Amino acid sequence: MSTPNLHLFVLVVPLLSALAVNLWGRNNRQMIAPLVLGSLAFSVLGSIVVMGNVLRHGTISYTVGNWQPPFGIELIIDPLSAMMMVLISVVALLASFSSLKSAEQELPGREAFFFTLYLILIAGLHGLVLTGDAFNLYVLLEITSITSYGLIAMGRGRAALSSFNYIIMGTIGACFYLLGVGYIYILTGTLNMADIARILPTLNAPVATTTAIAFVLVGLWVKMAFFPLHAWLPNAYSHAPTGAGTMVAPLMTKVTVYLMIRVILNVYTPALVFTHDWVTNGVMWAAAIAIVCGSALALGQKDLRRMLTYIIIAEVGYMVGGVFLANSNGLTGAILHIVNDSLMTLCLFLVVAAIIYRQGSVSLDSLQGIFRRMPITMAAFTLGAFAMIGVPPTCGFFSKWYLILGGIDGGHWEFVIALVVSSLINVILFFRIIELAYFGSLADGEHHEHGSTERHEAPWWMLKPLVITAVLLIVVGFSTGPLINNVISLIIPAGF
């Protein structure tokens, strides 16, 4: 297997194993686990090798089918997309351990369908990260959305309704993006991102370009549930089957934020996007409101999983705000936050999956005294909570450091205040649960612990990824320096 197109095999292997799972998985269910884990392990190794190649030889531009651009579809693998590929495959592998167990418990007999959609979604995400062609990006965006509609609709009870709402909102977002691509095609006559970036500044059609940018950005904002357009996310992620939530929550919104960064940096070039400061100020205020409202809404939730979905909305506000600060610290913080936030969300959703596997529900009053019943899971939850709050050794602190620094450099004080306020709300949110879990069974004040004290820990198959992710939070925290120096700093254009 020649390594120049290894990155495509990182995408093709999960796709082929999805077909295999669909074909054979239905009647012999024990085939599913090896296929899923094998293909994802391969894609993890593949993406790490690709990352190595990209860091050594610089950006790889790859034409599918040997049709030279601007006719053929061109794939661009620069350090940012290589990093995202590694992130997606690692998160997918860790999440699939727990999803295998959850699917077995929640969707008996329909695991084959579940894991077909699961693997196609991962292949679609890899494709999204690789593509260098605007329309191809739309197609892959739809592939990932349709598979996640399907995954969410497999849940019980309200899942179908929330999936339908997600379909409506997702299609609106995708069509807005398609409209934006249409306007660009009219203006520049090409769909290749590099060509668009070259031709757009030369045209003097400010109104049309601005509309094109506006359509694309609004489309992506709907897809990433940026605050005013977030209504679909809480229902969709909390009613989905646990296995789907563990995989979709850490990846979907973060990859869409990556797309927004790719569009701003490589398609429209920051000069065009950040020309009018009423645009940047407007988005900064929207991001600040998103952060504060996301965290505040999370306060009102009675269920841990719904609370985490609102925190995801607040985190999207972090990243969008970071990007629109339009300075190098802000952008570094946003890209770093993509990595950190997906790991943090993965850790917390793995905890939710483990608790639901054992207890069936994560409503706050069912978490009473759970420290004693599931000590390892709750220890990982505490570490994830520290990362979300932004306690130093964990990775959450460093991306928050860059975002606040970028906010101070850019003079956007409303963004800085919003970040600090949301950290404080996170403290309340998470310590409310830690206190509940820690004190829980003793709330009625007598001294020695009682209630079900014997360990009722999640199965080892679910604890493995949880422990690895928790450790990863600290490892990524300490490796912020090297991560930034040789990956993120290469991406930030000079004039920023």
Add this chain to the structure above:
Amino acid sequence: MRDINEHTPGEDLIIKTAVRLMVPFAQLFGLYVIVHGHYSPGGGFQGGVILGAAFIMLALAFDVKTSQQYMTIRVNTVFNNLGAAIFVGVGALSAIFGGLFLDYSALDKLIPMGPVEWRSFGIFLVEVGVGFTVMSIMVLLYWNLSSGGAMDEGL
């Protein structure tokens, strides 16, 4: 509303005989569209839809059970995955043999036929794969939607 399964002769007879006559020709035309796809109007998707329509006509005129006699669910799944596997497989194969992904001229090393011929033959293989998948998906869609997933009598 009278029970739809109760067969009143006359009105159904015409439809059934018409469908029985049309289905083979529809399938032949569908194959024609697929085969000529790579250098004239037509192609995998359109041909697949026509083939699928043939089976759906059967299901409409008779019922889901009869159309399943001609294509069982198992066969449908095989067609479904086989088609997609052909598409991705040909692309990956050409990548394995040194070319770029989906660059069929690299398959020349497998069976020497000249890179240009391989390009057109490669596209043809892909069209066939797409045709299979689209046909089976269309039929599967109709089966599921009409019978609410129970795959019994349908509309």
Add this chain to the structure above:
Amino acid sequence: MEAVISEIVAKYNYWIYVVLMMIGFYAMIGKRNLVKKLLGMNIFQTAIILFFVSIGVKKGGGIPIVDKYQALAGGVDAATVVNPLPHVLMLTAIVVGVSVTGVALAVLIRIHEEFGTLEEDEILEKLRQ
């Protein structure tokens, strides 16, 4: 006044696509019945397909199907042929539209099984109990 009218007449396809899109948008957001929302979504997608296809139109351009040998010999004069690229893009968009509608219909059947109705307010009522 003439300027406005000539402006509209010159770009009538844009106006039509916007009107269609708004109808679809209204149906998606405004309508209570879920199937009507789905129909609105289809109108929304078709409007965009219309917009894309209308981009490629040229005055006096014919169908972009060319005889093979004549093309090999004399080459194709772009003016006489409509721009085929938007059509190809829209082929994919139609496929995407079909699959989204397929998934949505399947989800609607699940909702109907679950709640027995497809009216959104009745469903919300059932959920509130």
Add this chain to the structure above:
Amino acid sequence: MTPTLSIWPLIAILVSLLGALPIMLSARQPNLRESWTILIALVKLSIVASLLPGVLKGGSYVFTIAQVLPGVPIELRVDALGMIFALVASFLWLFTSIYSIGYMRALDEHAQTRYFASFAVAISATIGIAFSANLLTMYLFYEMLSLSTYPLVTHHQDAEARASGRKYLTYILGTSIGLALPAMIMTYAAAGTLDFTQGGILAGKASPELLALLLVLFLFGFAKAGLMPFHGWLPAAMVAPTPVSSFLHGVAVVKAGVFAIFRIIFHILGPETLQLAHLGSLITYIAAVTILVASLIALTQDSMKRRLAYSTIGQLAYMVLGAGMLSATGMLGGVMHLAMHAFGKITLFFCAGAIYVASKKKNISQMNGLGKRMPITYLAFFLGSLSIIGMPPLGGFISKWNMLIGAVEGEQLVLIVVLLVSSLLNAAYFFPIVYRGFFAPATDGEGDGIKEAPLFCLIPLSVTALVSLALFFFPDTLVQLARMALGTW
């Protein structure tokens, strides 16, 4: 003297952090677990002491853990100021472990493994704060300290512990994330680095308004120093078992707050820049208010531990007052008071614990005539209170004396009055306890069953009392370290 690269500071921190593991593993055999704690304490004290000669000769030990942010690595550096705090903390941790063994055994508290394990993590965070080379590392260990002390404060796991735990967290985490974090990042934005350097890094880089804002944010950001109005958590934390409140809220946690403020004033904002911007008075007035109000409230408290808590708030404000004078002797007094108060206050807390262990009495009004039955405890209590008040034979006198001279040199009449009045107030709330212990008649036969506290409690409290006595006569190493901490100033 060029800083010598050495791994020892990191080992000093890790020894108790990793030590928590064997403590947890040997949960089944209490004796093995206790011996582990004492072994770790001894090893830690010996490592810290081994670094002392190098520091006394003016050198410093540097070790970089990770290059995380440009210009701000996670780095350890042992210098004079850090050495004072580390020495005091590790020395007293040894005795607190001995004391808590006796205390926990006597009252057979539940979940002792978790208690000793989180105690080990807390002390490693304290030493981390002492040895950090820049503000980021100190913030990292500061947060670690707050989080590792949460299970200690809420040890009894009852409703009252839950409420005080919530209050503890909102004050400590809330101010550190809400105020200190933005201030730190603004300093980094203005100065480009966060390393502790003599004379501060913001000289000429920050406008007076920014300087004032940063100063206020830092003063109240490090709420562990208990400056009003962010002192509420300290009395609430008294619900914890006495060894916790004695070591953490007498020495480690509160001193970490004051130590952080010392670092900010001496090595980040810089005494000269503060003096140019006339901000010294801002610090001293905040501290003065805290001293007076805390001493007055202490008078009214009947529960022994709450009175000691408010006296601690007052004494912490003393140190901030000393540092705020920005004059050589004043700052010297402030730094020395950090050590003097540690020994004095921990003796008082030990005695309070001993009284509770022996007689189950918490309120001062019930402690009549216990002096005759518990002579050693009450003698140690007397010595400790003398040191806190600042009477001559005890170490506390030296630091208060220096602060008084600093105030006189700086012609700050207000400060002189505050210092004298508060010393009187200190006497006013300590002597009644001693008087009641020795001379008041025992209330009708209540005190007959009481005898001295167990040996494990007596040894630590008598040693710390004697050390605060010895510090009066041999203060030279401490004074030299304090002078070197303030640099050639």
